[in-house]
Amino acid sequence: MGSLHNYLMIASVLFSLGIFAVMTRRNGIAVLMGVELILNAANLNFIAFARFGGMNISGHIFALFVIIMAAAEAAVALAIIINLYNNFKSVNVDEARQLKQ
Amino acid sequence: MADVIFWVIAGITVLSAFIVVLNKNLIHSAVALLFTFFGVAGLYAFLWADFMAGAQVMIYIGGILVLIMFGIMLTNKIQSVNISHSSMQKNAGAVVVVAILGLLIWMIQKTPWKITTAEEPIQTTGQIGNLLMSEYLLPFEVASILLLAALIGAAMLSRKTK
Numbered sequence: 652m653g654s655l656h657n658y659l660m661i662a663s664v665l666f667s668l669g670i671f672a673v674m675t676r677r678n679g680i681a682v683l684m685g686v687e688l689i690l691n692a693a694n695l696n697f698i699a700f701a702r703f704g705g706m707n708i709s710g711h712i713f714a715l716f717v718i719i720m721a722a723a724e725a726a727v728a729l730a731i732i733i734n735l736y737n738n739f740k741s742v743n744v745d746e747a748r749q750l751k752q
Numbered sequence: 753m754a755d756v757i758f759w760v761i762a763g764i765t766v767l768s769a770f771i772v773v774l775n776k777n778l779i780h781s782a783v784a785l786l787f788t789f790f791g792v793a794g795l796y797a798f799l800w801a802d803f804m805a806g807a808q809v810m811i812y813i814g815g816i817l818v819l820i821m822f823g824i825m826l827t828n829k830i831q832s833v834n835i836s837h838s839s840m841q842k843n844a845g846a847v848v849v850v851a852i853l854g855l856l857i858w859m860i861q862k863t864p865w866k867i868t869t870a871e872e873p874i875q876t877t878g879q880i881g882n883l884l885m886s887e888y889l890l891p892f893e894v895a896s897i898l899l900l901a902a903l904i905g906a907a908m909l910s911r912k913t914k
Contacts, residue, residue, distance in 0.1 A: 656860060656861075658795065658799070663856040664766050664853065668773045674848065684772055684781060691792050694804075702800055705868035716895060720895075721812075722899070722902075727905055730907075730910040
C-alpha cells in the first residue's frame with residue numbers, strides 16, 4: 652500500500668508540475684493554480700512523514716496551518732488579480748509591468 | 753485490493769495535475785485541479801490522516817476551488833466561448849523542471865530514510881483538537897488573526913475606489 656518512497660515520488664511530481672505552471676503560464680489564475688499544486692505537494696510530504704517518520708500528530712497540525720495559509724493566500728491573490736483586470740483589461744502577468752497607469 | 757486503490761488514486765492525482773499544467777482551456781484546468789485535490793485527499797486517508805482528508809475536501813475543494821472559479825468568471829467575458837490561455841518559454845521551463853524532478857528523485861532514492869513503525873490511530877481528530885488547545889495555542893490564535901487580515905485586505909483590494 653505504498654511506502655514512504657511512493658508518497659515522496661508523487662509529491663515531487665506534483666511539486667515539479669507546480670513549478671512548471673508558475674514559470675510558464677501567462678494567466679495569473681493559472682499561476683495561482685501552480686502555487687496550489689506546490690502547497691499540496693508540501694502537505695503530502697508533511698503527512699507522509701507524520702505517518703512514516705515519527706512526526707505523528709504534529710505533522711498533521713503543520714499541514715493544517717499550511718491549508719489555512721493557502722486559503723488566505725488564495726483570497727488575497729484573487730483580489731489582486733481582479734484589480735489587475737480592472738486596470739489593464741487582462742490578467743496576463745507578463746503584461747503587467749507598470750505600478751500605475 | 754488496497755494496493756490497486758492506492759495506485760488508481762495516485763494515477764488520478766498525477767494525471768490530473770498534468771492536465772492542470774498543460775491544458776489550454778482555463779476551465780478545464782480548474783476542473784482537473786478538482787480531481788488533483790480529491791486524489792491528494794485520498795492519499796491522506798491512506799496515510800491515516802482522516803481529519804486532514806476532510807479538511808482538504810472542505811477547504812480546498814469547497815473554498816479555494818470555488819474562489820478560483822469565481823476569479824476565472826470575473827476576469828473573462830462571458831461571451832468568449834473558449835477561455836484559453838497560453839504558456840511561454842515551454843521548452844526552457846521543461847528542461848529546468850525535469851532537472852529539478854531528477855534531482856529530487858535522486859535525493860529520495862539516495863537518502864537513508866529512518867522509518868518508524870507506529871500503531872494506526874483509531875481517529876486523529878481528538879488528538880489534533882487537544883494539541884491545538886494546548887501546545888499550539890499561540891499559532892492557532894495567530895492563524896485567526898491572519899485570516900481576519902486576509903478577509904479585510906481582500907475586501908479592500910477588490911472594492912471599487914470612488
